[in-house]
Amino acid sequence: MGIRNRIRTHVGRNPNPITAHTREAHSRLAGANVTVSVCPYCAVGCSQLIYTKNGRIIDIEGNYDSPISGGTLCPKGAATYGLVNNPDRLTTVRYRPPHATQWEDRSLAWCMERIAQLVKQTRDASYEETDTNGTTVNRTLAIGHLGGATLDNEENYLIKKLWTGGLGIVAVENQARI
Numbered sequence: 017m018g019i020r021n022r023i024r025t026h027v028g029r030n031p032n033p034i035t036a037h038t039r040e041a042h043s044r045l046a047g048a049n050v051t052v053s054v055c056p057y058c059a060v061g062c063s064q065l066i067y068t069k070n071g072r073i074i075d076i077e078g079n080y081d082s083p084i085s086g087g088t089l090c091p092k093g094a095a096t097y098g099l100v101n102n103p104d105r106l107t108t109v110r111y112r113p114p115h116a117t118q119w120e121d122r123s124l125a126w127c128m129e130r131i132a133q134l135v136k137q138t139r140d141a142s143y144e145e146t147d148t149n150g151t152t153v154n155r156t157l158a159i160g161h162l163g164g165a166t167l168d169n170e171e172n173y174l175i176k177k178l179w180t181g182g183l184g185i186v187a188v189e190n191q192a193r194i
Contacts, residue, residue: 044074044075045067045074045075047069048067048068048069048074048075049067049068049069050065050066050067051065051066051068052064052065052066052079053065053066053076054166054168055089055092055093055096055166056096056099056166057090057092057093057096057166058090058092058165058166059165059166059191060084060085061084061165061166061168062078062079062082062084062085062088062089062090062093063078063079063081063082063084063085064076064077064078064079064089064093064096065077065078065079073097073100073101075097076096076097076100077089078093078094108121108122108123108124109121109122109123109124109126109127110122111127111130135159135183138156138158138159139156139158139159139183139184139185141158142156142157142158142159143155143156143184144156144157154184155184155185155186156183156184156185156186157186157187159183159185159187160185160187160188160189161175161179161185161187161188161189162189162190162191163175163188163189163190163191164190164191165190165191167190172190175188176188
């Protein structure tokens, strides 16, 4: 029997070749919330789509609307989902108190509060309203900031305003310029 006859015979026997299981299948992303984000790895800043359901990340993929990468991701960016959902991933901050020999696990909330207290303490102790010539400077030279290259222009603008205008930090730099 020729190929055309076999195809006709097969199609003639089963006019609807889609099974009920296939008909009921749907994307696991159906009904998920989508958030646009930035890949956490390098300075390119590829856009990613983060899919969540019930407060859990279920998938991460490249964003086709991104003018930077057009939806493509490098191998590390493509593996971001594995980074986020790795059972070995640390979910606490490792902290070693002054003069201690052992590390302790602390919550991120504790860490952020600790950093805020130390920044305030250092700024208060080192803030200069005027320099030795009497010129108004409103600054601290005891704190510096190095920003990440994956931040966008708007985030860098706000950081620069907060650190320089708000706290008087002079040493503000960004990884993308180094």
